[in-house]
Amino acid sequence: MLKPILRRLGSGAVVLWAAASAAYLALRLAPGDTVDTLVGDGPDTPQIRAQIARDLGLDRPAVVQYVDYLWRLLHGDFGRSYVLQRPVVDIIGSQVWPTVKLTLLATAFSAVIAVGLAIVTAGRARWLRGLVSGIELSIVSAPGFLIGILLLSVFSFQLGWFPVSGDRDASALVLPAVALALPIGGLLSQVIREGLERALDEPFAVTARARGLTRSALLWRHALRHALLPAVTLAGTLIGFLLSAAVIVERVFGRPGLGEVATEAVNNKDIPVVLAVVMLAAAIYVVLSTLADLAYLLIDPRLRKG
Amino acid sequence: MRRYLASLAVAALLLGGCNGAAAEDPAAGNSAPVQGGKLTWAIETEPITFNPHQYAQAKARLLVWNSFEALLTHDDKGGYLPWLATAWEASADGLTYTFKLREGVTFHDGEKFDAAAVKANLDQLLVAGYNPGVASTQLKNFKDAEVVDPKTIAVHLKQPDVLILDFFASPQGAQVSPKSLKSPDLKAGGPSVVGTGPFILDRYTKGQEVHYKRNPAYAWAPSNAGHQGPAYLDEITYRFLKESSVRVGALTSGQVDVIEGVPATEQELVRSDPNLTFAKQLNSGTAYNLYFNQTHAPFDDIRVRKAFRDAVDVDAVLQGVYRGTATRAWSILSPSSPFYEASVEKTYGNNPAEANKLLDEAGWSAKDSEGFRSRDGKRLTARIVLSAPFVRDKRDILAQAVQAAVKQTAGIDLQVKVVDQGTAADALAKGEFEVFDNSRADTEAGAALGLIVPKGAPINRHGFSDPELEKLIVEAQATSDPARRKAAYSTIQKVYTDQAVLLPLYAPADQVAAQKKVGGVGFEPTAGVPGSAYTVWIGK
Numbered sequence: 001m002l003k004p005i006l007r008r009l010g011s012g013a014v015v016l017w018a019a020a021s022a023a024y025l026a027l028r029l030a031p032g033d034t035v036d037t038l039v040g041d042g043p044d045t046p047q048i049r050a051q052i053a054r055d056l057g058l059d060r061p062a063v064v065q066y067v068d069y070l071w072r073l074l075h076g077d078f079g080r081s082y083v084l085q086r087p088v089v090d091i092i093g094s095q096v097w098p099t100v101k102l103t104l105l106a107t108a109f110s111a112v113i114a115v116g117l118a119i120v121t122a123g124r125a126r127w128l129r130g131l132v133s134g135i136e137l138s139i140v141s142a143p144g145f146l147i148g149i150l151l152l153s154v155f156s157f158q159l160g161w162f163p164v165s166g167d168r169d170a171s172a173l174v175l176p177a178v179a180l181a182l183p184i185g186g187l188l189s190q191v192i193r194e195g196l197e198r199a200l201d202e203p204f205a206v207t208a209r210a211r212g213l214t215r216s217a218l219l220w221r222h223a224l225r226h227a228l229l230p231a232v233t234l235a236g237t238l239i240g241f242l243l244s245a246a247v248i249v250e251r252v253f254g255r256p257g258l259g260e261v262a263t264e265a266v267n268n269k270d271i272p273v274v275l276a277v278v279m280l281a282a283a284i285y286v287v288l289s290t291l292a293d294l295a296y297l298l299i300d301p302r303l304r305k306g
Numbered sequence: 307m308r309r310y311l312a313s314l315a316v317a318a319l320l321l322g323g324c325n326g327a328a329a330e331d332p333a334a335g336n337s338a339p340v341q342g343g344k345l346t347w348a349i350e351t352e353p354i355t356f357n358p359h360q361y362a363q364a365k366a367r368l369l370v371w372n373s374f375e376a377l378l379t380h381d382d383k384g385g386y387l388p389w390l391a392t393a394w395e396a397s398a399d400g401l402t403y404t405f406k407l408r409e410g411v412t413f414h415d416g417e418k419f420d421a422a423a424v425k426a427n428l429d430q431l432l433v434a435g436y437n438p439g440v441a442s443t444q445l446k447n448f449k450d451a452e453v454v455d456p457k458t459i460a461v462h463l464k465q466p467d468v469l470i471l472d473f474f475a476s477p478q479g480a481q482v483s484p485k486s487l488k489s490p491d492l493k494a495g496g497p498s499v500v501g502t503g504p505f506i507l508d509r510y511t512k513g514q515e516v517h518y519k520r521n522p523a524y525a526w527a528p529s530n531a532g533h534q535g536p537a538y539l540d541e542i543t544y545r546f547l548k549e550s551s552v553r554v555g556a557l558t559s560g561q562v563d564v565i566e567g568v569p570a571t572e573q574e575l576v577r578s579d580p581n582l583t584f585a586k587q588l589n590s591g592t593a594y595n596l597y598f599n600q601t602h603a604p605f606d607d608i609r610v611r612k613a614f615r616d617a618v619d620v621d622a623v624l625q626g627v628y629r630g631t632a633t634r635a636w637s638i639l640s641p642s643s644p645f646y647e648a649s650v651e652k653t654y655g656n657n658p659a660e661a662n663k664l665l666d667e668a669g670w671s672a673k674d675s676e677g678f679r680s681r682d683g684k685r686l687t688a689r690i691v692l693s694a695p696f697v698r699d700k701r702d703i704l705a706q707a708v709q710a711a712v713k714q715t716a717g718i719d720l721q722v723k724v725v726d727q728g729t730a731a732d733a734l735a736k737g738e739f740e741v742f743d744n745s746r747a748d749t750e751a752g753a754a755l756g757l758i759v760p761k762g763a764p765i766n767r768h769g770f771s772d773p774e775l776e777k778l779i780v781e782a783q784a785t786s787d788p789a790r791r792k793a794a795y796s797t798i799q800k801v802y803t804d805q806a807v808l809l810p811l812y813a814p815a816d817q818v819a820a821q822k823k824v825g826g827v828g829f830e831p832t833a834g835v836p837g838s839a840y841t842v843w844i845g846k
Contacts, residue, residue, distance in 0.1 A: 030726075030728050031726075031729045031731065031732040036727055036728070036731050045442060045443075045764050047438070047442055048438040048439050051434070051435060051442075054435070055434075055438075084354065084494055085355060085360075085493035085494040086491060086494045091512065094511075094512055095512060095513060098513075149549075149551060149552070152555060153555060156555065156561070157555040157556075157558065160559060163561060164547075164552060164556040164559070164561050164562075251548055252549050253552075254514065254546055254547040254548070254549075254552065255513065255514065256512055256513030256514040257513060260513050261512075261513070267695050267726065267727060268727075
């Protein structure tokens with residue numbers, strides 16, 4: 001029992017280290033540097049640049065900087081942001097909760113959208129499936145920016161049901177979560193519907209119906225289990241999508257959050273912040289992929305024996 | 307700086323405008339200012355730092371003077387007015403500036419404002435690594451500060467430098483409480499780094515908003531501020547809304563009271579809305595210019611530079627991109643500068659015949675299969691590299707409009723590259739560009755020209771230099787005679803036009819729009835950016 005847990009922890013640590021190193025390497029290789037941002041609109045001379053670089057320790061060899069980062073990470077020291085001049089832990093700490101709230105609600109919405117649409121339309125008339133599937137595809141392929149602006153125009157600017165911005169009360173969370181949930185829900189719905197229809201074609205479905213099971217009982221109790229497996233697998237990989245979509249949603253809705261912090265840190269080459277965000281995302285990924293593995297067992301009894 | 311149309315008080319309280327047609331009075335129809343109330347203002351840019359010493363974003367300037375103040379402030383004629391200093395004088399040799407300080411001023415944390423505080427601020431700015439930019443430019447001639455008595459400070463210079471007054475009126479010269487200078491978050495600023503201003507920053511939510519409350523003890527506004535005593539508003543929240551269409555939507559739906567940054571495409575909508583007021587003001591500093599890189603072909607040949615300039619119908623291009631909302635620029639400096647040289651207007655441009663003649667003469671007479679000019683089998687190509695994070699005012703679209711114009715009228719292949727900041731910096735460092743774009747928002751034109759004109763100066767990427775002009779820059783910085791300074795900067799502008807060093811496009815401007823019930827939204831004299839919330843009030 002202990003061994004698999006240790007293995008899991010060990011592989012988690014390797015993933016974290018690999019993520020940190022890859023992010024560090026990518027930032028080193030990308031052109032430009034942090035000093036550009038700090039210089040900003042201000043005067044710009046080689047002396048000023050040298051002074052800033054010395055102040056941040058950027059004048060040391062890359063390898064030394066890298067080892068220094070790892071060493072400090074091991075001690076839980078994420079350092080200070082080069083650009084924002086605040087401890088990274090404070091920045092991330094203040095921005096995590098708004099993003100978590102947003103993504104959790106968006107996940108819930110997208111699950112409702114995906115399962116709801118799939119159940120309602122699977123195996124139904126061709127025109128209905130075609131219509132819904134067409135709408136889903138347009139939402140999936142529409143830029144997130146556009147969805148956000150459209151939702152705002154209708155529900156905030158015109159109808160005034162929801163406030164435009166910020167992380168204040170529950171009503172301010174609805175539109176951003178919907179904007180984030182629509183494309184994911186649309187995508188998952190496609191996958192689940194296909195799974196449902198395949199399951200409905202299986203002999204066991206005919207048998208169940210022949211034994212008097214209602215259509216909805218068949219869908220909910222049997223077919224959905226089959227259809228959820230690929231959807232859960234896909235959902236696990238959608239975490240990256242969630243974070244990158246959150247960038248746009250947070251920007252359009254003027255919400256605080258990790259997405260905006262991460263993009264700006266990457267643009268500014270604010271390495272301590274980027275590394276912290278990457279580590280956090282990797283940690284969440286490790287946790288969620290473990291959860292997804294557990295979810296398989298829950299959904300599919302056949303896997304429990306192995 | 308040249309706000310002749312507006313009297314001092316009006317400029318600050320209402321909206322002075324050098325562009326009479328564009329500026330409307332947002333307070334029109336409003337009655338007397340109302341005391342109290344809360345206001346929400348949506349702004350485009352979230353500041354990187356709230357410490358004024360670290361200020362580097364012109365778009366964040368409207369926040370600075372809410373909670374911080376400087377020794378001097380700009381008037382609307384290119385001069386200075388007393389603020390935290392009640393009087394100042396320069397010694398005959400120009401090496402010592404003595405400031406008499408206002409009495410009874412306290413910082414938000416209760417610390418007293420006195421000469422020791424001013425000295426502590428100056429000393430802090432020279433701490434290695436704190437702000438190398440200020441230490442090596444604005445304070446490069448600063449020697450030391452001497453506390454004569456609690457109300458008097460003497461600033462000694464290494465050599466005469468009239469721009470030091472501009473420093474003492476700039477955000478970087480703002481006074482931070484000596485106690486705050488020891489805060490661990492000093493560089494980032496925020497609630498723990500305080501000043502003497504009419505508002506107190508009490509809450510900052512990164513990515514969302516910054517909140518100020520009124521400073522009830524405030525009683526030292528400058529004479530051009532429009533009123534005295536504490537501010538009208540009880541509270542003000544600046545919300546960061548980066549998307550311009552979202553800002554406009556939030557305003558039209560009444561969710562915010564004021565917005566800053568109204569894009570050209572939305573200005574018509576905002577102006578025609580009877581519930582809203584709209585105003586704009588040209589910024590100080592330089593115009594938005596395209597500079598030609600003269601260090602290599604093809605722009606090492608003045609005929610090609612002139613041809614490029616003549617190939618563009620700037621008015622038509624601006625009309626197409628900004629729908630008539632942009633103010634055309636003719637010189638390196640913005641027309642709002644008191645040093646602007648108007649005689650260069652209409653001396654060039656929109657002359658396709660001349661452009662083609664010049665290019666023929668310069669040897670670019672062959673045409674390749676795509677219709678571009680070429681010489682010795684090489685196409686007449688120019689690259690312009692725009693850094694995506696710094697593109698504002700749709701400058702990428704503007705570059706494409708110029709691209710189309712020079713292609714159509716003169717067969718020049720202008721390649722517009724919109725890239726990330728790192729790639730752009732790289733291209734500039736390696737000289738892999740023929741055209742570069744820039745605008746500067748300095749309040750003092752001399753400071754901007756000092757960065758552009760001298761050989762090897764930070765933004766002298768065009769490679770043009772002239773010992774005569776460099777001498778003028780130095781002289782203009784050392785003399786306090788406005789006429790001599792004007793003459794020097796006029797000469798520079800004329801030479802730059804004659805030598806076709808650049809193609810000026812438009813004068814950057816700021817816009818504000820507000821609900822009708824909001825009064826007193828204005829622009830800062832000289833800088834031309836939206837002013838602080840001190841004069842703003844909200845009707846019932």
